[in-house]
Amino acid sequence: MTDNAAHNLLNLTLNSGWEVIEKIEKTDNQTGAFFSVCYLVQKDNEVCFLKAFDFAKFLTIAVPGTKIVDVMNDMLIAYKYERDLSEHCKNKKVDKVAFVKVADEEIVPGYAITIVPYLIFDLAEGDIRKKLDFSIELDYALRLKSLHDIAVGLKQLHNIEVTHQDLKPSNILVYSNNESKIGDLGRSICKSIDGPYNKQIFTGDCTYAPPEIMYGYWEKDWKKRVYATDCYLLGSLIAFYFTGISMNALIRKHIPDSFSWEQWTGTYADLVPYLENAFASALIEFENNISRVDLKKDLKLLIERLCNPFPDKRGHPKNIATIGNNYNMERFVTILDLLKRRAELRIKTF
């Protein structure tokens, strides 16, 4: 696999003038479905993050029965989508989302497939997982600041009719000034740009998918479905920041095996009480992880609203009352802002 061009950019100076100075290693394995290879690149003393698209890899993970040209096409759409989307977001007051700085392609001779399209981004310190520490007393101010940034970013995306669909810890980037941004727009859905996944029910990472997707009882109304998904994913992120595990894991922990999404084949109505029960227990467990008395209740309420396993009950009650607007981020941004300041204030008075 590492014979592919995309894996061999190290020490090259690209046509765009960027010098590839370091490869970010991922120990590959046979089944892996990754077609991005990451590098650090440098130009005029600025170090950036480069994501190269491994076209050759895409061929090897093709689903049996599909045509290679179709696979190539999907791949191109995926690349073009991420590039054009960044363009679409630019100049639209979207500052909490990690944008593409440069989009270009490199021809690397000597390989079966010589073309390597790539995207260059501002370099972050890493994803949020590197920043979260669960030893003794949690850093509430840091967490709430980051979550507030992300909620703002999500609101900005929603404002220009983009839903992210893949919000999860590994896609939250943290920069040296302690700012967090939403990264990896590869799975997002934008109304005005044809994406690789627009026709799918759910485009993100199934591990983080909301329960209605896990169980296969999703909302038929496309728009409602994708916004409800983002809403759940934001809540799940909050759960991760404070418990260190995902909301799905928290819920799954409390569901008897026979009612789990892998096993359940009965009706939705029969499932409801068990899911309600599991959710109630998950909320209690979430609360047990939080030692700050002045934040406990509000954070729990936040999760309760963002992550309700029933999409109709998800969102802010005041939004739910006004039809068509269930999953508006505005109120959640305000709440997180308030909590962030409450947490910061505590630090100062100590």
Next chain:
Amino acid sequence: MLGELNSFQQENSIQRFESNIDEYIIDWQINKTVVHAADLLSAAIVNSKRENKFVIEAANFVLSNKAKASISQISLANQILSKEIICDLSTIYNQVSLDTLPSLIDPIPVRNKIKETKLLLLNYPANPILHVENSRYYSILGQEKNSIDSMKIALHLAPNNRFVLRCATRLFAHYENEKNEYLDYIHNILRRSPATKFDPWLTSAEISISTIRNRNSKFLKTGIDLINSKNISPLNFTELASSIGTVELLDGSQKKSREFFNKALINPNDNSLAQIEWASNRDKQIIVNPSNFNVRMNFEALTLDNFHNNEYNQALDNAAKWFIDMPFSKRPIMFGSNLASTVLKDQSKAISFLNAGLVSHPNDPQLINNLAYSLALDNRPNEAFEQLNKIKNDSEYNETTQICLTATKGLALFRSGLIDAGRNFYIDAIEQSKQMKNQELNWIAILNYAREEVRINSEYVASIMDAVSKINVLDNIVIKTLKNDIIELHKKSKET
């Protein structure tokens, strides 16, 4: 109970997304931190990949770095390694043993559980499972009315939910007596529920209730059709087949009944096996050996099985589970306490069982009697009397219980040093049991009395030992044990 927590029909045809956790494994291999480990564990539990070797490695990593992990991360790691069992209705039993029984039936935590559930109900007032749970806690406390009321609420909320209906059926059948109409009530609900027509577990419950009430079930034909429809897997129709088999057997059509029992045996569960075993006593052509089937047996069956294999301590633990499973039933308590008291001669274990039983059956004369008996045997006659004094008017109890109470008073008096008075009570009990023509009770009274005389080496030993020698029931373990113990004791007292 097994089977009712799963579904029998494929109703949502949409395929679930297949998802792999490779990406998380790679991230964990590169970043050996608790956070990355826990991200992998999250992915593993969500995608049922708990057996993956990297997942197990990550779980162990979290547990060996507890200082850097959150409560949920530690708990998730434990759950992945099966060190922590989530307490839901179906798994709580794993934690029950005779040692933990006192804490489980301690009324204070049970009352706290009720409080907790009530708090949850504020948020989810319409969640039937919470009401079922409350019903169970009330039944542990012996609060029959509250227990029934909670179950009725659950039934109103989810009149078609299999789990609720089956829990209710079991509870109502147990509290049924001439003075109430519980069986009527649950039978009506089962008959009215549209689910009974197509859910084999409910059809089976309806047919069983009809059989208990000596009625013809309107669902017999529906049930037969369900089994023949080929849409339902053998595990899902096993109970239905065994209840139809029972109806046919009681109607005298052995050929048909065998046909249904055979279907039930394709993939049986604890209940259908128990039913078939019962049938095999009536129809010798039905031959079953439960140990040939790999089903999780119910606790009663396990207890009796342990007992027959002389695994007595195991039997006591399973009796404790049996009781927690059916707190409204006195049988596990009577069984466990008798076994502990007589066969194992461990009075403190017997006392544990009886105290547990008295929480759900306060003032029950049989339990009080057995408790006083164990206390007296443990040389705590004052406490024994304290128990016996709780019984104000023993004439309202049945004769057997009265005789037992008389004998136990005799025992407590003996152990207080009031020999003559004790002797009088024993003689009374022995006389009454003889009048009642209850040979077993008569022998038990004689044996207990004999032990007391032998212990103090009184002038009556010779004549009472003569009576003892005439007792020869070898298939009753209690009598057999009592008798052997006395002969031993007598031998020893002669030697010294």
